[in-house]
Amino acid sequence: MREMLNRISDGHFKPGDKLPSIRSLSEDFSCSLNTIVKAYNEMEKEHKIYSVPKSGYYLLGSRQTESSASEEIIDFSSAGPDRWNMPYRDYQHCMNQAIELYKEEMFQYSEPLGLQSLRYQLAQQLQDLQVFTSSKRICVVSGSQQALDLLVSLPFPNGKEEICVEQPTHFSFIDSITSRSLKAVGIEISQYGIDLNYLEKVFKERSIKFFYTVSRFQNPTGYSYTNEEKKKIVKLAQKYDVYIIEDDYMGDLDTKGKADPMFAYDPSGRVIYTKSFSKVLLPGLRLGMAVLPEELLRDFSRAKFAADVHTPVLTQGALEIYLSSGMYHAHIQKLRRQYKKKGTILKQTYLDHLPSNASFTGGDSGFYSMIKLPSGMKAKQLVEHLKKKNVLVQDATNMYLPEYKKENRIRLSVSQVEDRKIPIGVKKIGEGIRDLQR
Incomplete structure (x- = not known):
């Protein structure tokens, strides 16, 4: 295996190249076929290469060498x-198993809100993040951005129209607002968080439909609210009849054991909780979820159906297996x-x-x-x-x-x-x- 790694480091192979066959390497190195198989298996476990059935092994990618660091x-x-x-390897197993488990479901349209079995598993998983909810309130989406994009257009029970949003925030949410010419009020977020007195003024004087916030590891500032700040924001939302969309896309990475999401301070539906698996799994899967109040479920389901009918069954099934197996x-x-x-x-x-x-x-x-x-x-x-x-x-x-x-x-x-x-x-x-x- 060391010789193969040296060849990769030397640039002998490039990402995507097919690697020599097991038999040819066995002849080159004068060793048994089992030795080469074992070496390839080790490299595959380390995600340096990947195998294609009946085709062979391919180079996944290689870092540049230390000598070229400058x-x-x-x-x-x-x-x-x-x-x-x-x-990659673990999720490949889950995908293969999902193909077998959900082969019948792939020949028909699924529920717009997602596979019930996955929604149940997500409800169990969310408990580790202090989000306690029924699977009936969970909607599986094609990345959390889809949920956000649908929510900006939906009418909310408070009958209000303006959106309050942290400034700055990520490109895609800015696009969702500006592409629809929606009314939005910004509130600056810095290394010290946001001005809660100004937030109250906005809630009190403007017709705020919801406040969009990334409560942990905000994009782009990286700021995380304290529990006390989260409680105060939720209280303001309750006082002035404002909804909160809490984007907790990286809550899983929080190492503070006592850090709670805003949802924990008002699980009734005032706080809409969204989460993505793009940053912690594979972005190409495009999987996310939203916990919605019951009064929004019907309208959201219709909007989701109009957008894409349903999130692909195969990726949903693989995520369910990945979660339930303990791999996640x-x-x-x-x-x-x-x-x-x-x-x-x-x-x-x-x-x-x-x-x-x-x-x-x-x-x-x-x-x-x-x-x-x-x-x-x-x-x-x-x-x-x-x-x-x-x-x-x-x-x-x-x-x-x-x-x-x-x-x-x-x-x-x-x-x-x-x-x-x-x-x-x-x-x-x-x-x-x-x-x-x-």
């Missing part, structure tokens, strides 16, 4: 899960340790390398954080400057509603960045900021 691109702009720690729990425990370590490294390197007139938010999960650049510096200028240094960062300008736009913020994610590269990349960011100030 030429490597350090990508802080990509925010997907770390592909090297995704459960083991996977999450590993990810928590991994991203916690990345976040710790990131925050320390911020302190070590950013100039004093730049500030940062978040970083706890290793997924998202944001840097506020010195006054007068444009994010797009720094983005272009850093590209020349092989460092990629995200200009956060388009993560604001047009009337709240700020142009001196960049977003970083270290989810796909090797630990050893984080200090190197942040040091270059700090140097880049200083370069543009001269």
Whole structure:
């Protein structure tokens, strides 16, 4: 196996290339077929290669070698899960089993709200996140963004029309609002959270249908509300008849055992809870869920049916098997340790390398954080400057509603960045900021 890894490192094979057959390697290395099979199996377990039945083995991907580290691109702009720690093999088993288990269901249309067996399993799983609800209130969606996009258009029981949203927030939700020309009120979120007095003023004086919030590891700031802040926000929503859409897309990664979602403080339906599996499993699965109040279930189901009839049965079935088998729990425990370590490294390197007139938010999960650049510096200028240094960062300008736009913020994610590269990349960011100030 060592010789094969050396060949991969040397660039002899490229991602997607078919690897030599078991028999040819056996002849090359003068060893038994079983030895080669064992080596390939070990490489497959480590997700370096994958097998295609009746075809052979293929290279999944390879990191660049240490010797070329100085030429490597350090990508802080990509925010997907770390592909090297995704459960490809485990999930493949679940997909194969789902094909057998749900082969009849694949020949007919399913329930718009999702497979009942998966919804039951999700209700059990949510209890670990302090979300206690009936499976009847759970809707399976094609990624949590689908749920959010449907909810912005639905009439709510309070009869109100405006949306209150954190500023900044992720691109897709901004698009859902602006593409429909909906009325929206922004509230700034910083390293200190939001101004709760201003939030009350907005709730009191405006016709707010719902407040959209990412309660943990907010995108792009990385901010997480304290339990006390969550309680106060829920009380304000109750007082002024405002719904809350709580996007807890990465709640699984929270290492604080006593951290509760807002849903825990009002499970009656005032808080609509959404969750995605994109950041902790495989984004290509496009699976998410929403816990809805009973009074919205009928309208949401009709809107879901109009959008895509139902979420694919096969991916739903595979997720159910993955959850019920205990694989998900083991996977999450590993990810928590991994991203916690990345976040710790990131925050320390911020302190070590950013100039004093730049500030940062978040970083706890290793997924998202944001840097506020010195006054007068444009994010797009720094983005272009850093590209020349092989460092990629995200200009956060388009993560604001047009009337709240700020142009001196960049977003970083270290989810796909090797630990050893984080200090190197942040040091270059700090140097880049200083370069543009001269």
